[in-house]
Amino acid sequence: MSSLNVIRRGGAYKTRVIIHGVRKSYSTTVNSTVQTLDKIESFPENSTIFSLIQPTGNIHLGNYLGAIRGWKELSETESQGSKFIFGIADLHAITLPKEAHKLKQFRYEAIASILAGGLNPDKCIVFHQSAVPEHTELSWYLTCITSMGSLNRMTQWKSKAQQTDSSSIYEDSVLESTKAGLLCYPILQAADILIYRSTHVPVGDDQTQHLELTRGIANTFNHTYNTKFFPIPKTLLTPSKKILSLRNPGKKMSKSDPDQNSCVYVTDEPDVIAKKIRKATTDSIQGRIYYDPEERPGVSNLINVISGLTGVTVEQTVKDLEWVKDHKQFKDFVTELIVNEFKDSRELYNHLLTDLSHLDQICKEGGNKAREIASANITEVRKLIGMD
Template sequence: MVQPTGKFHLGNYLGAVRVWKDLCDLKTNQNLYFGVADLHAITIPKPDASNFKQLRLEAIASLLSIGIDPLKAHVFFQSSIPQHAELNWMLSTFAPMGYLNRMTQWKSKSNLKESDEGTLDNTSNVKLGLFAYPVLQAADILLYKSTHVPVGEDQSQHLELTRTLAENFNKMYKKRVFPLPKTMLAPTKKILSLNSVAKKMSKSDPNQNGVVYLNDSPEEIARKIKKAVTDNISEAFYYDPINRPGVSNLINMISGTQRKSISAVEKDIAQYKNHQDFKNYVTEVLVEELKEPRLKYDNLIQDLSYLEKVQQEGASKASEVAEQTLDEVKTTMGFK
C-alpha cells in the first residue's frame, strides 16, 4: 500500500516502490496487489475533498509511471474494497493496546515528545484512527493472504504486528487461516533530506528543497543537489554516515539508484576532488534514472479516465479474493 500524499520522492522510490516494479518484472504466477491507501490517508484529516481526489489519482499515475504493469498486478484504491475495513474491525479485537502503544509512527505523526520519565505529553489529542491504523494495515496484508510484503525499513515494526495478529487468530481458532507474511526490505538504506540529514526525506518537509521528486525536471534536480548539505572536506568523497552524513546520503542515493555497492560507488567517485564535480555526478545519475518515470507520469496524469479505469479493474479483481478471505474468516469465527 502507498499513501495518496502526492507524487513519489526518491526515498519512496528507492525504499519501497521500485521493488514493486522488480516484482512485476519477474516471471511468476504469484498475484500482486498494489493499493493506494486512501483510508490510511484520512488518519490525518483532509479538508479539501477535491484535492484529495486528485492526490489519489496522482498515486495511481505514480505507480504506473515507475513500471507497475496493470496487466501483471492489481492496482486499486483501498476504499474501493469494503472488506479492508471489515477485516480491520475483526482483527482489532486481537490487537493489544500495549503493542499498539509501542508503535513509533503514530507518535512521530502526532509530534509527541517523551518526558524524562518516559511518558508522552498531550496524548489526549491523538485520534483513534491514527493510533490504531497499523491494524488496518495488517488487514490490508492478510486480506489477500500475502506471503511477502515489500516495505521500507520504517514499516518493519508494522509487519511484526501483522504476523502477531495472524498468529493470534490462527491459534484462537486452531486453524491456519492466515499465512505469516515475510518482510521484504529494499536493499537501499533510508534516504535523508538534502538540507537536513537529521531526518528522512519526506513530502511533508516544509523546506521542499530537501526533497527530490520523481517528476522533478532536470533543472530542479540540479538545483536541489547543488544546495544539498555536505561538509568542508573536498579532497576525497567516501561513505561515513557518522562524520560525513551529507556526503554519505548522496553516496547512498547513487548506490540505490545504480544498484551498486557503496564500495563500488566510492571507486567511481574517487576521481572527484571538489564538491561541484561530485554533485554534478550525483545530478547526472538521478536525472538519467528518473527520466523515464517523469515522462510517463506527465503523460498519464493527463488521462484521468484511464487512471480510473485501471483502478476499477484492479479493484474488481482484488475484491474477488478479498471476499473469499473474509468469507473464510466469518465462517471460522461463527458468523456463517
C-alpha cells in the same frame, strides 16, 4: 568515456532487469521472516506479494527507491502462480484529515506515480484500498483480538501525534489529543496484508515494527480459531538506505519540508534537479569521496542516492567514485544519474494526469481483481468466526 559509463560498466545500472545488483535468474527461495530484496532469487509457487503506499501526491526520490522501483522489479519475477498486489492506502491517509479535493488529487497523483515508476497493470494488481470494503471488515475482526498494549508500543502513532517515544496512550494528555484512527491504524494495516493472505510484504525499515505486529495478529487469529488460515507474512526490506533531506541530512526526505530544495521529485525538470543537487548540503572536506554518515552526513546521503539508483553497494560505489576530484564533479554526477533515471517517468506521469478516465479504468479493473480475492477470503474468515 563519461563518468556515467564508468559506473554503468561496473554495476547493475547497465540493465533494468536487475534487483539491486542481483540478476533475475531466480533459483532459491525466501525462507527467513525478514529479508532484503537484493537477497531474493525467487518466491515459492503461489506466493502473494503485497504492499501499499500512502497518497501524499507526487512521489519523491526516497519514495521511489524505498518502494516503487522495488515493486516494479518484484512484479517482473516469474514465480509460478504468484500474485503481485500493489496500491494506494487512501484509508490510512485520513488518519490525519485532508481537504476532500486535495485527497482526491493526491490519489490520482499517487496512481500516476506508481504507473510512471514502471508498474505494469497487466503483471500486477493496482488499486485503491478503499475500493475493497473487505479491508475494513477484517480490520474490525482483528481489532477485537488485538491488545491495547501492543498498539501502545507502536512508535509511528507517537510520531504522527507529535508525542515522544516514551509517551503512553494511558497518559491523560496523550489520550485526549490522539485520535483513535491514528492509534489503531496498524490493525487496518494488518488487515490490508492478511485479507489477501499475503506471504511477502516489501516495506521500508520504518514499517518493520508494524509487520511484527501483523505476524503477531495472524498467529493470534490462527490460535484463537484453531486454524492455519492466515500465512505468517515475511518482511522484504529494500536494500536502499533511507534517503535523507538534501538540505538537512539529519532528517529524512519529506514532501512536508518547508524547504522544497530538500526534496527531489520524480516530476522535477532537469534544471530543477540540478539546482536542488547544487544546493545539497555537503561539507568542507576536500579530496576523495568517502562514506561516513557521522562525519560526512551530506556526502554520505548522496552516496546512498547513487547506490540506490545504480544497485551497487555503498562500498563499491565509493570505489567507483575514485575519479571524483571535488564536490562539484560529485554533484554533477548525482544530477546526471537522477535526471537519466526520471526522464521517462516524468514524461509518462505528466501524460497520465491528462487522462484521469484512463487512471479510473485501471483502478476499477484492479479493484475488481483485488475484491475477488478479498471476498473469497473474508467468506472463509466469517465461517471460522461464526459470522457466516
